[in-house]
Amino acid sequence: MSAAALLEVRNVWQRFGGLVANSDVSLSVQAGEIVGLIGPNGAGKSTLFNVIAGLRPPTEGSVWFDGQDVTRLSAPERCARGIGRTFQVVKSFDSMSVADNVIVGALVRTSSTKEARRKADEVLEFAGLAHRAEVSAIELTPPEKRRLEVARALATEPKLLLLDEVMTGLTPSEARAGVDLVRAVRAKGVAVLMVEHVMEIVMPLVDRAVVLNLGAVLAQGKPADVVRDERVIGAYLGERHRA
Amino acid sequence: MSASSFTARRTRQLGLALVILVVVALLPFGVKDVYTLNILILMLMYAALSQSWNILGGYCGQLSLGHALYFGIGAYSSTLLYTKFGILPWFGMALGGVIAAGIAMAIGHACFRLAGHYYVIATIVIAEIGLLLFHNWDWAGAATGIELPFGRDSWVTFQFARNKLPYFYFALGFAAVTWLVTWKIENSKWGYWWRAVKDNPEAAESLGVMVFNSKMMAAAVSAFFTAVGGSFYAQFVAYIDPESVMTFQFSLLMALPAVLGGIGTLWGPALGALILIPMTELTRTFMGGSGKGIDLIVYGCLIMVIALARPDGLVGLFHRRKRSAA
Ligand SMILES: Nc1ncnc2c1ncn2[C@@H]1O[C@H](COP(=O)(O)OP(=O)(O)O)[C@@H](O)[C@H]1O
Ligand SMILES: [Mg+2]
Numbered sequence: 001m002s003a004a005a006l007l008e009v010r011n012v013w014q015r016f017g018g019l020v021a022n023s024d025v026s027l028s029v030q031a032g033e034i035v036g037l038i039g040p041n042g043a044g045k046s047t048l049f050n051v052i053a054g055l056r057p058p059t060e061g062s063v064w065f066d067g068q069d070v071t072r073l074s075a076p077e078r079c080a081r082g083i084g085r086t087f088q089v090v091k092s093f094d095s096m097s098v099a100d101n102v103i104v105g106a107l108v109r110t111s112s113t114k115e116a117r118r119k120a121d122e123v124l125e126f127a128g129l130a131h132r133a134e135v136s137a138i139e140l141t142p143p144e145k146r147r148l149e150v151a152r153a154l155a156t157e158p159k160l161l162l163l164d165e166v167m168t169g170l171t172p173s174e175a176r177a178g179v180d181l182v183r184a185v186r187a188k189g190v191a192v193l194m195v196e197h198v199m200e201i202v203m204p205l206v207d208r209a210v211v212l213n214l215g216a217v218l219a220q221g222k223p224a225d226v227v228r229d230e231r232v233i234g235a236y237l238g239e240r241h242r243a
Numbered sequence: 244m245s246a247s248s249f250t251a252r253r254t255r256q257l258g259l260a261l262v263i264l265v266v267v268a269l270l271p272f273g274v275k276d277v278y279t280l281n282i283l284i285l286m287l288m289y290a291a292l293s294q295s296w297n298i299l300g301g302y303c304g305q306l307s308l309g310h311a312l313y314f315g316i317g318a319y320s321s322t323l324l325y326t327k328f329g330i331l332p333w334f335g336m337a338l339g340g341v342i343a344a345g346i347a348m349a350i351g352h353a354c355f356r357l358a359g360h361y362y363v364i365a366t367i368v369i370a371e372i373g374l375l376l377f378h379n380w381d382w383a384g385a386a387t388g389i390e391l392p393f394g395r396d397s398w399v400t401f402q403f404a405r406n407k408l409p410y411f412y413f414a415l416g417f418a419a420v421t422w423l424v425t426w427k428i429e430n431s432k433w434g435y436w437w438r439a440v441k442d443n444p445e446a447a448e449s450l451g452v453m454v455f456n457s458k459m460m461a462a463a464v465s466a467f468f469t470a471v472g473g474s475f476y477a478q479f480v481a482y483i484d485p486e487s488v489m490t491f492q493f494s495l496l497m498a499l500p501a502v503l504g505g506i507g508t509l510w511g512p513a514l515g516a517l518i519l520i521p522m523t524e525l526t527r528t529f530m531g532g533s534g535k536g537i538d539l540i541v542y543g544c545l546i547m548v549i550a551l552a553r554p555d556g557l558v559g560l561f562h563r564r565k566r567s568a569a
Contacts, residue, residue: 053449079451093439095507098390104439108434108451116435117249134248156451 005064006031006191007052007083007160011073012061014047014215021047023215029160034192036202036223039212040235043198045195046088048212049162052193054078055084066159079108086149088165088195094138098129099146101137105155119155127151127181130195143174150181154190161185163194167201179205203227211235253430256555266420271408280407284479286520288472293500293512294421295468299347300498301507302425302434304441305355306467309366310497312373313343313466315489319377322389322483325400332401336474340467347466348459353477355458370494377485384522401478410479410508417475418513421468425509429465437461440509465485469497495542496523505556514557519545529535547561 005028021044029035037045042068051058054075062071070078084105093101099120106116106123118157124130127147132140140148146166153161167178175198182205186192202209203223210220213235219226226232246422267287274280292314300306320342321335354365378386396403403409428434436457444454477483500515501507524540549556 055445055449075448076451076453079449085449087446087449091443093442094444095442096438100435100438104435104447104452105450107435111432113430113432113435152446154448 004031006033006066007193008042008064009048009052010062010064011056012048012051012063014044014051014056015059020215022051025212025215025217027210027217027220029193031159032186032189032191033208034186034194036206036207036209037193037195037212038197038199038209039218043212045212045216046164049085049164049195053083053162076108079156081160082157083162084153084156084160085162086146086164086166088154088168090142090145090149092140092145092148092152093160094136096137097134098137098140098148099124099133102152102155105152105223108156116155123151123155126184127154128177132203143170143178144200145157146178147181150185154185158190160191160193163192163196165195165197167196174193175201179207199202199227253426256373257426260422262420264415267415268412271411275368277407280411282412282521282524284407284414285524286516287411287418288475288479289496289500289520290513290516291414291418291421292469292472292497293504293516294425295465295472296497297501297507298425298437298468299458299465301511302428302441303437303458305351305458305508306363306498307366307462307465308363308491308494308498309350309368309370310466310469310531311489311491311493312366312370313347313469314473314476314493314497315373315377315485316343316346317470317475318477318488319383319473319485320470321474321476322391323383326389326391331399332474332478336471339470339474343466343470343473344463347462349375350359351459351462354474355455355462363393367491370489370491374485374489377489383483386484386486388487391481393481402481404481407479413475416551417472422509422513424464424468429509433460434456438507441568492538499542499545501556503545503556505558508556508558511556511558518557 007029009027012022012025013020025048039045050056052063054073054077057071062069064070065078065081065083070081093104102120102123102134103113103116106119110116121130121133124133127150129144129147129151132144137148150163150166163182167175170178179201182192182194194202206223208221209223209226211218211226211232218235219229219232270283271280274283286521296307317336317339320339321332324330324335324338325332350366350369354362357365377383381390391402393404394400394402396405398409436447436452439450439452440454440457448454473488476488480487500519501512502515503519504513504515505511526537526541
C-alpha cells in the first residue's frame with residue numbers, strides 16, 4: 001500500500017450488535033484512480049461507504065484521507081476535505097429544483113449563492129442534466145435522479161467520489177452513458193470508488209477491483225485477475241449464476 | 244440563462260411585496276371603525292409571527308408547537324423592564340428577542356438530535372413548563388398578571404391607548420421586515436442549507452451542510468422575531484398574564500397560518516393569516532368568552548382538511564395555475 005494513497009481504509013470493523021458488516025477491511029485508492037468495490041448483496045459495501053464518508057464511525061480501525069486521519073471527522077467536514085458520495089437509495093431534496101439540489105453541494109466551496117448557481121449550471125451541463133435544471137427533483141426519472149446524485153456530489157469539488165450502485169436498474173444504453181460519465185469524472189482528475197453489481201459494466205471501467213464477501217476483503221487486484229480468482233468465482237459469480 | 248430568470252423572479256416578488264405594502268398602508272384611510280382596525284392589526288401581527296415560525300418550521304423543517312414560550316418571553320421582557328425599572332419597551336423588545344433566541348438554542352441543543360416528532364413534543368412540554376413558571380412567579384405578577392401604567396400616547400414609550408393607528412403601522416412594518424428577512428434568506432447559504440436539512444438531513448451532511456448548526460441558526464432567528472411580536476402584543480393590549488400570552492393556543496396560531504397558506508413558502512404565512520385571523524376573531528365575537536374551545540376544534544379540523552386536500556398549502560393553488568398556464 002503506497003504511502004501517497006488518497007484514501008486508505010485501515011483494518012476497519014463495523015459491527016451492528018452481533019452482525020459483523022465489515023471485518024478487518026483494508027483498501028486504498030490512489031489519486032485519479034477508478035476502483036471497483038464488488039461483492040454480493042449484504043457483503044458490507046454500503047456500510048463501508050458510510051464509514052469512509054463519515055456517516056457512521058467504524059467500531060474499530062481508521063480512515064485516512066490525503067495523508068490525514070479522518071476517522072473522527074463528521075460527514076460535512078469530510079465533504080469539505082474532498083470526499084463526495086452518492087447513496088444507493090437516492091436521497092434527492094424533493095421540494096427543491098434540480099438546480100437548487102446542486103447548489104447545496106456547490107455551497108460547500110463558496111458562500112456566494114451567485115457563484116454556487118454558476119457552478120451548478122456548469123456541473124449540470126457536465127452531467128447532462130442542464131435541460132432539467134428548473135424542474136422539481138421529484139419529477140426526475142430514476143436514471144435522472146442517479147445523475148442528480150452524481151452532479152450534486154461533483155458540485156462539492158471532490159478529490160474522491162464514492163458511487164454506490166449508480167448504474168443499477170439502468171437500461172444498457174443508460175448504463176453506457178453512465179460509464180461515459182464516470183470516465184469524464186476521472187478525466188477531471190477525480191478518483192472514483194464505485195460499488196457496482198454488474199461485472200460487465202465494472203470490469204472494463206476500473207483500474208482495480210476489490211471484492212468484499214461476508215464483510216471481509218476476499219480478493220483485490222487487476223480486474224482481469226480478480227474475475228479469474230477461484231474464491232471470487234465461488235463466492236460471487238457462483239452465487240449469482242445460481243440465483 | 245437560468246440565473247437571470249431566477250433574479251427576475253425574485254425581483255418580481257419584491258415588487259409585488261412593495262405594492263401590497265403600499266396598498267395595506269393606505270387601508271386605514273378607508274377603514275375607520277376600531278373593530279376592523281383591531282382585526283387588521285392582529286392579522287398583520289400573525290402574518291409576521293407565522294413568518295417567523297415558518298423560518299424554523301417551514302424552511303428548516305423543525306416543527307415547533309412551543310413558540311408561545313418565545314412570544315411570552317418577549318411580552319414579559321418589555322413589560323417587566325418598563326414597569327419595574329422604567330426601561331423603555333424598545334429595549335425590552337430587543338432584549339426579549341435575544342433571550343428568546345438563547346433559549347431556543349438551548350432547547351435545540353438538547354432536542355435537535357431527537358427524531359422529528361420528539362422535537363415537536365419537547366417544544367410543547369417546554370412551553371407548558373414556561374407557562375407554569377410564570378404562573379407561579381410572584382415578582383412577575385404570577386397568575387394575576389401585569390398592567391402597563393396608563394400614560395401619554397407616544398412612540399417613545401410605545402403606548403397608544405387612545406388611537407391605535409400607530410400599532411397598525413408597527414405591525415405592518417413587522418410583517419414587512421419578517422417577509423424581507425425570509426426573502427433574503429431564500430437566496431442565502433442558510434436558506435439552501437435549511438431546505439436541504441428539511442428534505443434529507445443525511446444527504447445534506449454528505450454535501451457539507453452543518454445540519455445541527457443550521458437548525459440552531461433557524462431556531463435563533465425564528466425565536467428572536469417571535470419575541471419581538473410578543474413585546475408588541477403586550478404594548479398593544481397593555482395588560483398581560485400567563486394565560487393571555489403564553490398558552491398553547493398561541494403556538495397553534497403561529498403555526499397554522501403558515502400551514503394553511505403554504506409551509507416553507509414566502510407568501511404562505513401572510514396568505515394564511517389573511518384568512519385565518521378574521522375567522523378566529525369572528526368566532527370569538529359570536530361565541531363570546533366561551534369561544535376558545537370552539538377555536539381549537541376549528542383549527543384542528545382545518546389542519547386535517549389541509550393535510551388531506553392540499554399539503555402544500557394555498558399558495559400551491561397559484562403555482563398549479565401558473566404551471567398549467569405555461
Ligand atoms: N444500520 C444498520 N443496522 C444494522 N444492520 C445493518 C445496518 N446497515 C447495514 N446493516 C447490515 O449490514 C450488512 C451489510 O449491508 P450493506 O453494507 O448494505 O451491504 P451491501 O451494500 O454490500 O449490499 C447487511 O446484513 C445489513 O443488513
Ligand atoms: Mg449496498
